[in-house]
Amino acid sequence: MEAYIVAIAIVGAIYVLLTLGLTLQYGLTGLVNFGHVGFFAIGAYASAIVSMQGVPLVASxxxxxxxxxxxxxxxxxxxxxxxxxxxxxxxxxxxxxVRLAITSEKWLTNGVQGIPGIPRTFAGLGVGLPGALATLAAITLVCVAAALALRRITRSPFGRVIEAIRDNEEALKALGKDPARFKIQVLALGAALAGIAGAFYAHYITYLSPDQFIPLVTFYVWMAMIMGGVGRVSGAVVGALLLMLFLEGTRFLRDIAPDAISGVAMASLRFGAVGLALILFTLFRPQGLVGDYTRR
Known part of the structure; x- marks a missing residue:
C-alpha cells in the first residue's frame, strides 16, 4: 500500500510541474498551448537518451x-x-x-518499440520503497522551487508585463512595450518545466514509448489548471493533486460496478466520470478551487 501511495504521489508531482508550466504560459500570459505534451516528450526522451550514454542524471x-x-x-x-x-x-x-517524429526516428528513439532500461533516479537505493521515496523527495523539492519561482515572477515587473499581455496586448503596445520577447521567454520557461517533468517521468518509469505522449496528457494538464484556478500558482498545485485523486479514484469504480459491465465499458465510464467532473467545475466553480470566491 505504501508503495502505491508513493507512486501516485510521484506522478502527481510530475503533473504539478506540467501544470505550473501551463499556468505560466496560459494562466499568466494568455498563450493557448495545446501541445504541452510535446515538450514533456522532448524532455523525457532527451534525458533518457543521454543518460544511457553515461551522462550523469543531473546533467541529463x-x-x-x-x-x-x-x-x-x-x-x-x-x-x-x-x-x-x-x-x-x-x-x-x-x-x-513530436510524437510522430519519435515514432519514425527509430535510429534515435527505437520507434514504437520504445526505450527500456532507462537509469533510475537514486538507483543505488534499489527499486523498492527507499528509492521511490528519495525520488518523491527530489521532485517535491523541484515543485516547491518552481512554485516559489513562479510566485516571485507574478510579483515582479516581468510578471506585470506578461499579465498585461494576457489582459490587453494592444494597450501594452501603446505604452511602448514589445510583447514579442516576453511571449518567447514565457513559452521557453514553461517548456523547460515540462522538460524537467519529462525527465523525472522517464527515470521513474524507466521505459518510454510514443503511446505515452498522446494529446490526452495535455488535456489532463488543462483540466488540472481549470479545477485548481487559472492564473494561480496555488491553483496549479491543488488542481494537479485533485486530478490525480479523480484519475486514481475512478479506478475503483470496478469494485462497485455490476459484474455485467465489461472492462472496456468500465474504461469508458471512468473517462466519463472525469469528464463530468470537469463539466461540473466549469459550471459551478469556473474560477477553480482556489479562485476568487466573490465571483462566478
Missing part, C-alpha cells in the same frame, strides 16, 4: 530542460504572427509532430 535533467526550451523558441516566433485560436491549432500540431 539540465539537458532535458534546455532542449525543451529551445524547441519552444520557434513556437514563440509563430505566436507573434497568429491569433490565439490559430496558435492553439499550431501547438496542437506541434505536440503530434
Amino acid at each position: 535533467f539540465a539537458f532535458a530542460a534546455l532542449l525543451a526550451a529551445l524547441a519552444a523558441w520557434p513556437i514563440g516566433l509563430v505566436a507573434l504572427r497568429l491569433r490565439d485560436d490559430y496558435f492553439a491549432v499550431v501547438t496542437l500540431g506541434f505536440g503530434e509532430t
